[in-house]
Amino acid sequence: MTITSETVSPAVPAQWLRGPMRLGVMWLALFGLSALLAWALEMVHLPAALLLGPMVAAITLASSGLTSANHVLPRSMGLPRVIFALAQSVVGTMIATTIPVETLGGVLQDLPVFLFGVISVIAASAWLGYALTKRQVLPGATAVWGSTPGAAQAMVFLAEANGADMRLVAVMQYLRVGMVAAGASLIARFWLGAPEVAAEPINWFPAPDFALVQALGLMAIGMVLGRVFKLPAGEFLGPLLIGTALQGFGLISPEVPHWMLALAFAVVGWTIGLRFTKAILLHAWKALPRLVFSILMLMALCAGFAVLISVTMDVDLLTAYLATSPGGADSVAVIAASSDVDIAFVMAMQTLRFILVLISGPMIAKFVAKKVGALAQG
Numbered sequence: 001m002t003i004t005s006e007t008v009s010p011a012v013p014a015q016w017l018r019g020p021m022r023l024g025v026m027w028l029a030l031f032g033l034s035a036l037l038a039w040a041l042e043m044v045h046l047p048a049a050l051l052l053g054p055m056v057a058a059i060t061l062a063s064s065g066l067t068s069a070n071h072v073l074p075r076s077m078g079l080p081r082v083i084f085a086l087a088q089s090v091v092g093t094m095i096a097t098t099i100p101v102e103t104l105g106g107v108l109q110d111l112p113v114f115l116f117g118v119i120s121v122i123a124a125s126a127w128l129g130y131a132l133t134k135r136q137v138l139p140g141a142t143a144v145w146g147s148t149p150g151a152a153q154a155m156v157f158l159a160e161a162n163g164a165d166m167r168l169v170a171v172m173q174y175l176r177v178g179m180v181a182a183g184a185s186l187i188a189r190f191w192l193g194a195p196e197v198a199a200e201p202i203n204w205f206p207a208p209d210f211a212l213v214q215a216l217g218l219m220a221i222g223m224v225l226g227r228v229f230k231l232p233a234g235e236f237l238g239p240l241l242i243g244t245a246l247q248g249f250g251l252i253s254p255e256v257p258h259w260m261l262a263l264a265f266a267v268v269g270w271t272i273g274l275r276f277t278k279a280i281l282l283h284a285w286k287a288l289p290r291l292v293f294s295i296l297m298l299m300a301l302c303a304g305f306a307v308l309i310s311v312t313m314d315v316d317l318l319t320a321y322l323a324t325s326p327g328g329a330d331s332v333a334v335i336a337a338s339s340d341v342d343i344a345f346v347m348a349m350q351t352l353r354f355i356l357v358l359i360s361g362p363m364i365a366k367f368v369a370k371k372v373g374a375l376a377q378g
Contacts, residue, residue, distance in 0.1 A: 116308075
């Protein structure tokens, strides 16, 4: 028997991989690649490694070209909206547990300094976002959300709820988090002589207790606010704001287990990554030099604000630099905890900025989008 191209059809693997089996194979590949990348990023102490690993894995699969060419990766591969909403509620609860409410009392003692530091950073990031939007580096208000100096997860959720492209927002946010964290670590370690950050052991599976019950209650509140009352990003903002307030009054002390947080980060990463296409990646790659330049400008401006605070107030330069740093508060907290700085000052300014960003972020993004739109029409 002569073997021809008709005898051995390239469609056989595709037939074998159709239906549930194909989905199962691709999800196993996604799980495995996500775990490998998350582990590798954790080894180099990259901030948000548990989210970035799954996101990069999902981007790799979604943009591989297998979707349209060989039909290996199903177009329908994605997560139900309710799963993403649940992940948002987990992240919102987690952030609520990390906001040091007690440090906000120190804000009142030096209110002008804190307001200067916070408003200056927000204004600088808004200006850079406006410049990127005006030059059409990114579409719509995406650049504003991407430039906003707050918790990266929060900005991605809020951007998605307000109609911005969460994929490009995520690229900007996590690029900035990585660059700022690297810069702060290098400055603390080599310029000002702070010791290296020592990784703390993680208890992945703590015994269930009442703190977990309280966390689950906050997550349920978030799901109700988002699903029933249709509040924008309610699944995220509900647990965050209510949890922070109740902790401030000493009524609750919730804790989110690390395994649950890792799953939530993975879901967020997959939800973002699976939406990527080759066209989106190409657009982000072309915009990368300008994005990096804008982040470096923001870091330089924040360093200038830190110098002003250090010169005019009785605050050492490293404390002022970490307080005005436009990266994630979690990575800044780790660096501050291992350095000889005023941790209360650093976290108070970071927390105050995060709260003000939550309030002002949507208004600034809409204002910039409207302003740029008016200029384009004129």
